Amino acid sequence: MHLLDWFLTRLETDRQRDVIRRVTAKNIPALFDFNEAVTYRWELISEELANNYEIFQVRYARQSSTTERYQDAQLRLNSLAEPLLRLWLNRPEISEEQLAWQKAIDLYAADSAEQRKVFHQRRIDIPGLTPNQVVQGLVAVGNHLQQGFSLRELSARCFLGNSKVLDRRYDLLAQLYGADAEAIKARPLLLNVWAPVAFDRVLIVENQDSFLRLYERPPTSCALLYSGGFRAGAQRLLSEHTCFSFLPGSDHGYFKQNWPPTQAHFWGDLDYAGMSILRALRNSIPTLTAWRPGYAPMLSSLLEGAGHTPEQAKKEEQTDPLNTGCDFADAEILPALRMTGRFIDQEGFLINEGQG
Structure with a gap:
């Protein structure tokens, strides 16, 4: 079995060359343990495997009278015997x-x-990268773990300058590097x-154009926050790592004192993605609701055939x-x-100054 296993492994390693095993004490020691039935073992190889099943061909070498006939013989695998x-x-x-992938791991x-x-256990396919580049990059990450880099910074350093390869792959790195x-x-x-x-409430807006329009004509007593459609980042909304960039005219101190808000709304596209963002944001701000002044005209337009x-x-x-989890969204928008x-x-709707 060890001999046959060797042939199959070598065949998988390089299919461009013939697979040949020379019969020597190093390669097939069972044929040179003369305390055992070596003649019977060779008959199994030469008669059963070679002649009857045509697993390989036997080519004998010139022999002296003091050596076994099979000494230095060549066993050449028949590729048709692979199945x-x-x-x-x-x-x-x-x-x-x-x-x-296996070759990349070995290398x-x-x-x-x-x-x-x-x-x-886990083959990682990354579009545009070869298995060698994937494994080499993931191994290279270990050289930078103690330098305080983010996933994007690590990715750019280890994957040909591409900062996004490691997005959503922290769990893989945790498996590879443990606590490190x-x-x-x-x-x-x-x-x-x-x-x-x-301000007494916060309006979270999905798209940039609509956010900036509202900034020009803001709803009364309402702070505005541009979400950028960050459904993936919704769980981090209240994280200590969250940073705010304030537009001119903002009261920084008052906002930070009142974050997270007790009253908040969300306005985005009238589609399933927008509703999914609303749902995800409510995990961080349970009182968040769909903003009726924004969604109501969109809903009317939708029901009229737009x-x-x-x-x-x-x-x-x-x-x-x-x-x-929002009554308005679940009872009216989703249906x-x-x-x-x-x-x-949402960019097709301009909410009048003072609404909301």
């Missing part, structure tokens, strides 16, 4: 991609048994804010969040989206 070998050894065929992750275990991965600096969530003196289909705006992958099958973006 039979796989059946006998219970080794399913490995794809070219998996072979490339760049040879020094750490724990890392090799993680890599073998905790040294990775959390990336701050940067939010743009306009906060007037003595709007675009998901296909027309490349929104086919948006999924219904089912519920948001209208399901009934019409259409969406409307």
